[in-house]
Amino acid sequence: MTPFRLHIPDDAIADLRERLARTRLPDQAPGDPWAYGTSVDYLSGLVAHWRDGFDWRVQEAALNAFPQYRAPLHDIDLHFLFVPGKGPKPLPLLLMHGWPGSVFEFLDIIPRLTDPASFGGDPADAFTVIAPSLPGYGLSFAPGQRRFAIEDIADCLAELMTEVLGYPRFAAQGGDWGGFTASCLGVRHAEKLIGIHLNMLSIRPDLPPPSNPTEEERRYLAEVAAWMREETGYQWIQGTRPQTLSFALNDSPAGMAAWIVEKFRAWTDNDGSIESAVDRDRMLANISLYWFTGCIGASFWPYYARLHGAWPIPDGRTVDVPMGYAAFPKEIRRPPRSIAEKTYTDIRRWTVMERGGHFAALEQPAALTGEIATFFRGLR
Template sequence: MLVKPFQIHVSQHVLDDLRTRLEQTRWPDAASGAGWNYGTNMEYLKQIISYWSRGFDWREQEKRLNEFPQFRADVGGVTIHFIHERGRGPKPMPLILTHGWPSSFFEMTKIIPLLSDPASYGGDAKDAFDVVVPSLPGYGFSERPMEQKMTLEVIADIWTKLMVDVLGYRRFGAHGGDIGAGVATSLGRFHSEHLTGIHILAVGSPSLGQGTAPLTQAEQTYVSKVRLWEQEEGAYEHQQSTRPQTLAYGLNDSPAGLAAWIIEKFRSWSDCDGNIERRFSKDELLTNLTIYWVTETINSSIRLYYDHRHYEKSAQMLQRVEVPTGVTLTVEPVNRAPREWAERTYNVRRWTELPRGGHFAAFEEPELLAEEIRAFFRPLRDPT
């Protein structure tokens, strides 16, 4: 499988077209005093759109992203874009990091150096990793699959081929949150012979059929919280997993619409107390948005939700994950499961509840997360 070096370079025509669309945004009305209650706040979105059009320097962000060693390879019939940062230490452990939605590989860029070169950031060189950060199929600079259905199980197969067949690692670790946690779970479930362990920021729902222990009080409380969250926050997931194509026409045509759809999630799901720029600068928000825009991957990214709901049919998806598992929970309520909930599915070896940080933990709290990943994998390293 041929691996080709890759550098990001967006044509000026695409950037000029983006600017034109931004400047011609047709704004809707907004209820007086609505704030963020009805959705993305118009006043804030106008600030973002104005800065995206007149102040944001994509070329500077492109230059920074290209400082990471990037590649593309055909893996399992899908061209995958990935960063491959070699570790600086006596025996780096291979580790694949998987992002989620509405994120991109960009989310992991703060944590990559902390994991690949810990000694330069006050850590121990023995904790170094060879870090691989792919863009999910249909995201960023990876190919947009048009025929193959992209389920978590399929992505786990592709990741295994990438790590084992393309990069030559016999065994490796995996980390992820959101969709990435589901991919890491599938790696541990279906490719355990290659997995040293998995580290996740969210735990999936266990099988609760006949013969399983009744829910504890903590589990019942958690299930109730998840249901309330789904009522208030879950409309996006229902739309994306049922009629993504209808949504895509507007999001792929209007950068303002794309920004409104994604920025609301960065505000709602992060640990920002309602002030999104407490966690993310405008440049950071717009770098992620611009990756979606210039690659035209919003449709293929949300189509993954449809594929997961309609094609993830394997009964094995409910099997227990026996590989060593580390769980780090942020303060995001929907992911703050009790340990006994996770232990129904996972072989939990390390459990940590962080005092801060939300859905985008690798970007919000990279130091805290990096230390958790190092600590979990430390006893799993090959001592020879």
């Protein structure tokens, strides 16, 4: 482990601002401004703020307020936050983001997990949080390095927890690819897992439908059909031609922002405005990290691996470690428990949340923290 502190050079920040100043926007298609993708007016305003109002150094300092390290693992330098808990016996918790996320998602939730007493909670619920930049993402990326499928990510992070940090058993939590990785850990490294908590389930969307579906199952099947028809274009291009797409997004910060903010609008529990669900500058910090590290192409690789390989949970296998699930109402897919039980055999907690979406740690940090603490309380 080598201590790490993020510092983006001044000339890289200046280059970003110069590129933003030269943005060439397309025309707006007729109709609803978000009907065909990102709104031109919205992106124009976001680019102007990113160029003239956004302060990267403030966000950089917020990340650097937490202890960070790098460790050589699986042919890369893996970056991770390692924040000790404040309590009588903190539980080691591997906290994982997905795409298009980063460790910036966790800056509000980590203090709640590591020091619950400061937020009116019980010190006995404290966690020691290990939050890696997933291999191929952000500060765990370097040009030319190997690419990682979800199975590879799971193996790498299991080694981080057990061999580098010395935890023979640990807890894991995640959404998006982080949720997939936690589930994969529950199959490939079950003996190392105390339990997993998820805010997105690893359920194949192409499973045969139940022969006599319940009303809830019919709702889910209709959601999946609509999702496959209208919302999976990004998966197909990222999963089939990741290199081609990366040319455009790695060269144009406005293009990268357009590609990512559409997901923040579609996948969060907002009132039509992204900022009603997530902080604009925190979202831009996340996008900026993709830009400064040049990782966007590598971040697509789990999609390519999924479309050209096996599902992360192999056919015929199940996740048998204790599992808890927070079902946020605006998550991109929300399978009912009856379907989830075919994959997860030991569901200990299943909570339907009042508000929130795909980026739960950003949108509802207090609610998500409460669910994580309650679930693992019985497993300590």
